[in-house]
Amino acid sequence: MTLLLLQGDIFALKIYSRIFTPNGDGWNDQVVFEMENPGLLPLKGEIFDLTGAKVDDMIPGPNSETTLKWNGKKSNVPVPSGIYIYQIELGGKITTGTVVVAQ
Numbered sequence: 001m002t003l004l005l006l007q008g009d010i011f012a013l014k015i016y017s018r019i020f021t022p023n024g025d026g027w028n029d030q031v032v033f034e035m036e037n038p039g040l041l042p043l044k045g046e047i048f049d050l051t052g053a054k055v056d057d058m059i060p061g062p063n064s065e066t067t068l069k070w071n072g073k074k075s076n077v078p079v080p081s082g083i084y085i086y087q088i089e090l091g092g093k094i095t096t097g098t099v100v101v102a103q
Contacts, residue, residue: 012036013088019100022072022079031099032061032069033088040065041091047099048085055079058086072101 014034022029033045045058045068055074061067068088072079081103087096 013095013097015097015099018098019102020072021102023103030069030071032067033058033086034061034063034067035088035090037066037090039091043068043088043090045070045086045088048087049079050083050085052085055084058088070099078103 012035016032016034017028018031020028020031035043037043043060043065047055047058047070049055056070058068058070061069070086079101081101083098083100085096085098087094
């Protein structure tokens with residue numbers, strides 16, 4: 001788990017798990033992003049490759065008001081192993097970072 005706090009904002013980000021293996025075995029197949037969202041503000045997330053090309057939109061996670069998730073796929077096809085950039089917007093505030101797809 002990774003915890004990111006943006007100074008001056010109520011925006012804490014926990015990532016489960018930053019390195020994941022979307023191979024369909026039911027174990028560590030997706031990455032989940034959890035945010036503090038006491039105001040229930042709109043939540044949006046996107047995934048990009050290292051060239052900056054958009055790979056996918058995140059979808060709501062287990063709690064649609066505070067979590068987003070990505071299954072490691074593009075157009076329902078598993079992406080190659082590597083580093084991917086996430087961008088999350090919550091109430092007009094944006095944070096970015098990286099996750100790793102391992103096969």
